[in-house]
Amino acid sequence: MADGTAANRSRRIFLIATEESGDRLGSSLMKALRWRLDGAVRFEGVGGRSMAREGLVSLFPIEDLSIMGLAAVVKQLPMILRRIRDTADAVIAAAPDMLVIIDSPDFTHRVARRVRARRPALPIVDYVSPSVWAWRPGRARAMRRYVDHVLALLPFEPEEYRRLGGPPCTYVGHPLTEQVGMLRPDAQERQRRDAPPPVLLVLPGSRRSEIDHHMAVFGETLRALQADAGAMDVVLLTMPHLIEKVKVAVANWPLQPRIVVGEQGKQAAFRVARAALTKSGTVTLELALAGVPMVTAYRGGAVEAWIAQRVIRTSSVILANLVIGENVIPEFLQETCTPGNLAPALRDILTDSPLRLRQLEAFATLDAIMETGQRSPSERAADIVLETMRASRGPE
Template sequence: MTKQLCVMLVAAEASGDDRGAGLAQALRRRLGDGVRFVGVGGERMAAEGVVSPFDISQLSILGLLEGLLAYRRVMARVEDTVALAVREKPDVVVLIDSWGFTLRVAQRLRKLDPKLPLVKYVAPQVWATRPGRAKTLAAAVDHLLSIHVFDAPYFEAEGLPTTFVGNSALTIDFSVADGDRLRRRLGVRQDAPLLLVLPGSRPGEISRILPPFAEAVAILKAARPDLEVVIPAAPTVAEAVKAQAGAWAHVVEGESAKLDAMKAATVALACSGTVTTELALAGVPMVVGYRLGALTHAILKHLIRTPYITLFNIAAKAFVAPELVQDDCNGPALAREISKRLDDPELRRRQAQAQSEALVTMGRGGPNPSEAAADAVLKLLAERKA
């Protein structure tokens, strides 16, 4: 009887939870009952059989100061994760995104069992800041699964084998999304302008970014009484979003509702992150806003090597979508940029087209990420066995 393969998947944020679930599904398609999963994740990975020893919202940390304050808690969760690996004895560990947390897990596992195959899924953005992380990662893991076509040279130069698998955000199937369905469900007129607000999936993002977003909405609604506002809330912050925004926005939950909302939207106001790629794929023109803690921003502004924070802007080497960062991320400035797009259908059309073209540069139309990641993991295991 063939031994069942044990795969440990570790994700600490909503986007990583999505990738982990997709990878689990792809591996199960190949191996059926010949694989079992253990690890750390959220709701989507739980649906694939990953029973997490703790709630990953404990690891949703933004900024240096918040990271310092949470250090003991994070290290305790690192130990919990390592203990799970010791108990379950996985054949391979896949560490998804979340640089600080997953690096510490990798380093601990490497010391405990140098022969255990470790795979990092999603590279740190060394092309934007802190290139020394490439060498650090190369010493900690055996293989990198990259979501950007421009990642590989930085890591291969440090001796880390890298496989480009593509960005799962580029493969979302919007054919099943229905904007009219969302409008009917919420009682929103079909012809009413709809602003989609996406303030992030970490508690720190909600506390820093939702207030200026709320101020922008108040300014917009004062001038446009017919403007409808929808917030698709990530599971990690849904209750906080409802408490802070339930009085002025329709708050919806779940992946299906999020995709419907994206198809229904006239314009979006989005926190920088994976969601901007999803919006671009849905054809939604957007304004991007972001705020960090003052200390984090003061340090990072001397380290960042790109003028852009949005991936499709980086790919296009242009501000295809406007980015209002730090002090510029304030209610009046955000409202002005959104107003321009609400008032000008041609501007919306041009921006949506430019966003779409940038996605091609990012690798849209390439391999299915989950399938490619599954192939890479199984190939690594086959090479180790040989």
């Protein structure tokens, strides 16, 4: 059902998303808002290909901000600061009814602060919470000065905002909850999941630095595992831009993996996998929703590790553990990320061990925790955006 405001003038909504994941969220939100407003809406802002398909003409290509590494950021800092200033100026010039910033807090929050200083009455919604529950918790309270509502992807985040004194925060749902049908096996795929040789997924990461840090130790882990577990069907999931680098890295692996790229291939592999060896990150939640037991690992550079050890406040860095509320997935980070630790843990989850059964029982609770199968995250997000916009200007 469309929103009643459609009978009024067309609304102008400014959106800012500077990464591909945010671009996808922005695209879905635009669709939901257009439906709610019977098409009486105009979008402006910053976005990528997905938002462009919904009619957004981006102020600049978001690839301009795809900068990795401290040295590269320092080198490009003048350009980044100019983009922040220009984007804030564009918001003010557009005089929109609403500003929606989507993820990428290092960029979007700086824009939001500038906009709030120059146009205090403009409502601002932040879609995707910064990880205030993991590090720099003071950000939550600071956000009250320039964010009117936070749309959370993780179910525990609203309580964290209440505890930390942040702005109003509502769980709208994670986009992964809309993909469970493509991640879970049918009857035939379930038979393959339980049949020999077991399918073992290997997910070393999507960044070049992660390939550098993980491929050697993952290969040695498979060598140690093969001695005990025997034959396995190893499937390595990667990104198109990393294929050649990955092929070189697996040349000396004892078990040559099938290399799979693309979303459809990944989802098909998830549906038949017995277990997974994966780097930490959002993919752990994806595997958990698919019902694939896993062992997680992460190695970073020395500076990165030193910073992480001093600022991360959570009992786990594994997203699936945090959502479940229990550390059911073993994590081996930095110096503990060794074949001697990874191989025995993988052997356990490949068999019907207590560790495997404990993970499967925990994963079965995720549908209730994450409200899978209920209204889509973009629909919930659109409703709160419109409620915030209406509240800012009083009754219609």
